[in-house]
Amino acid sequence: MPASQVQKDRQSRFWELITEGLSSSTECEALGVDRSQWYRWIKAAGGPIPVPERPRSGRYLEPDDRLRIADLRITGAGVREIARELGRSPSTISRELRRNSRPNIGAYRPYAAQKRCDERARRPKSWRLDDPVLAAAVEERLVKNWSPEQISDYLARSFPDRPEM
Structure with a gap:
């Protein structure tokens, strides 16, 4: 097994041991690593336990x-x-x-x-209702039970010079 794979396996085992609640000295002994390595892994992760990368679905290009x-x-x-x-x-x-x-x-x-x-x-994405004027106009018509199509038509007529509306 390549050295990089051994290192990755040790690091993933390290995070497993942390979730089990073991002390840092016990973790280091179990993994056969120096405490300084333990500190580097914690620092590199920014403190909290990193979320493992999800397996790719094959739907998207790799x-x-x-x-x-x-x-x-x-x-x-x-x-x-x-x-x-x-x-x-x-x-x-x-x-x-x-x-x-x-x-x-x-x-x-x-x-x-x-x-x-x-x-x-990337998430979260911005959405159109971040604009307070647009959000107010939409909410006002939703309260009046307007359909989305009616609201869309109203906005297109009321704001012809503002395509974002």
Whole structure:
């Protein structure tokens, strides 16, 4: 087993022992690590017990998938060939390339694509009712039992110069 994997296993076991309520000296003895390592793990985690990374569903492209797309693109592979290679739909690959290729050059950048994907997935997202004027207008009409369509039409007519409304 590689040294990095041994370290990861020790660290995950460390967090398990913490949740069991063992003392730090007992944890260090059980793991065979120095107390200074214990302090580094706590400091790196920012204090609280870190939430383990959820397993990926396979529904979304992984960073490795994006790297493979970039490699295949460089070799001149088409969308359908890349899709076949990754076991994905051609529309998924086409959409990924369209969203994340540089317009002037056409080069696909996998690390930038992953960063944009992570940013789009972040929570919480802002929502339209953060605007107090909009929130008040919507709430006033909801109290009057207006439907969402009626409220939407009213807002479009009342604020034609403000598309955010």
